[in-house]
Amino acid sequence: xxxxxxxxxxxxxxxxxxxxxxxxxxxxxxxxxxxxxxxxxxxxxxxxxxxxxxxxxxxxxxxxxxxxxxxxxxxxxxxxxxxxxxxxxxxxxxxxxxxxxxxxxxxxxxxx
Amino acid sequence: xxxxxxxxxxxxxxxxxxxxxxxxxxxxxxxxxxxxxxxxxxxxxxxxxxxxxxxxxxxxxxxxxxxxxxxxxxxxxxxxxxxxxxxxxxxxxxxxxxxxxxxxxxxxx
Numbered sequence: 001x002x003x004x005x006x007x008x009x010x011x012x013x014x015x016x017x018x019x020x021x022x023x024x025x026x027x028x029x030x031x032x033x034x035x036x037x038x039x040x041x042x043x044x045x046x047x048x049x050x051x052x053x054x055x056x057x058x059x060x061x062x063x064x065x066x067x068x069x070x071x072x073x074x075x076x077x078x079x080x081x082x083x084x085x086x087x088x089x090x091x092x093x094x095x096x097x098x099x100x101x102x103x104x105x106x107x108x109x110x111x112x
Numbered sequence: 113x114x115x116x117x118x119x120x121x122x123x124x125x126x127x128x129x130x131x132x133x134x135x136x137x138x139x140x141x142x143x144x145x146x147x148x149x150x151x152x153x154x155x156x157x158x159x160x161x162x163x164x165x166x167x168x169x170x171x172x173x174x175x176x177x178x179x180x181x182x183x184x185x186x187x188x189x190x191x192x193x194x195x196x197x198x199x200x201x202x203x204x205x206x207x208x209x210x211x212x213x214x215x216x217x218x219x220x221x
Contacts, residue, residue, distance in 0.1 A: 006154075031207060042116070042200065042211035043155065050207070057208075090154055098207040099143050103155040 004104035012110045021076040021107045023091030032074040035090040086111045114138040118212035130188040134201035141203030146186045149198045
């Protein structure tokens with residue numbers, strides 16, 4: 001089945017220790033997105049890739065970076081996680097029109 | 113700017129209809145969506161409506177869009193215990209989904 005896969009599902013890191021979250025897709029979609037969802041809040045777009053073109057949201061902190069080495073994979077790097085970065089991180093993909101975004105199961109990040 | 117609001121909580125009895133409401137401020141969205149999120153899981157796309165439509169029906173789900181009032185609703189007919197979840201409405205602005213904070217639907221048996 002075509003799908004969006006996120007690894008790991010649960011990630012624990014220490015304050016200030018860099019962490020990388022992974023997303024892969026078998027849908028062959030051009031666009032990949034990273035959303036942050038803090039507890040009891042709405043998901044919020046951090047950035048997205050349209051093929052290799054990176055599009056950062058204006059209010060995404062510099063602490064968050066992303067890499068897309070190929071069509072199938074996209075990574076979210078948090079350079080120096082703070083306690084406020086604890087959240088569910090959701091990856092999504094879509095065709096260029098973006099009108100149907102398919103979400104992965106998410107990675108829940110805990111910062112100690 | 114884009115802002116989407118929802119009521120926080122809805123409780124219904126099994127077999128009744130549920131209606132979840134959403135309002136938005138920016139009418140430039142091309143599509144409006146309803147997503148379902150179960151505990152600890154990602155977002156499941158339930159249905160969506162193009163912004164020039166008034167209504168869309170998909171099995172037990174009915175979406176109503178009132179563009180004048182900037183109001184979107186999701187009706188779930190014959191609500192089941194498996195429908196208990198958080199429901200998010202969202203608008204598409206360019207490639208960006210802007211979500212409401214979610215409505216917790218609790219179904220009592």
